[in-house]
Amino acid sequence: MELDVLHWSLKAYWTLEEAAQICLGLEPLQAPEGEYAGNSVGLPPGVPMAVEELYDSICRAQVMGDLDCREVNSTFVVRPLALLDWCYLHGYVFGEDLAYEIEELARIKAGGSPAKAGDGPVTEPKGNDLNLKERESMVTIIIGMAVANYGHDPKLQRNGTAKKLSQI
Structure with missing residues (x-):
């Protein structure tokens, strides 16, 4: 199923499971209640291996404090813009259409006008920052x-x- 870009870009946060799937351009699979217990990585059955690998990286980043996550009702969540920045920083794939919508929403929330053709992104990759x-x-x-x-x-x-x- 194709990712609903507008729907997911407007969400205030994503669960880490959703984030891994969305980041790779997949509509998140929802596991029935209690089905997570059999899957060692906490993802619903049937997700591709690339999603499991990205989910593992996201979880490790959350544990190490490298990705700004919050715990809500015993579930860790991440804001889309924080995940986008983290993906840019660490070279992970992030769908262009979704990245554009997230950046556009951030620009509008920051009091800016909607982007025009030729405008640069709101978030720049931070991989070039020097300590x-x-x-x-x-x-x-x-x-x-x-x-x-x-x-x-x-x-x-x-x-x-x-x-x-x-x-x-």
């Missing part, structure tokens, strides 16, 4: 390159290197 040590290392490398290749002298107040670089 403090990585940032300091990168700055050191860049300064080293500027000194070695362009004659930059970090001790001078004013330096001709910027002018030289702008003429390249």
Whole structure:
């Protein structure tokens, strides 16, 4: 069954079981009451192996605090935008249409106008964020390159290197 993108994008939260299926573009299967006990990963019977693997990753992220989840009535849930950010960060597949609807809703809730053609996404992949040590290392490398290749002298107040670089 095809995923109802509009329906799921408007939900305030998804269970982790729903999230794994929705993320892969599948309409979530609903297990009859009491049927979860026989399935070791907590998913209804009949879901593809890719869903089980993603569900396992989502559960591990929840346990480690890497994914912002909440417990509601003994069930862990995740907000769609939080899952979308997590998927971008960790390179997991997320349906384009659903991602667009979630981002569009976030843009509107934030007081922005609906997106127009050519607008960038509300959430950018966070995989390029650097921690403090990585940032300091990168700055050191860049300064080293500027000194070695362009004659930059970090001790001078004013330096001709910027002018030289702008003429390249």
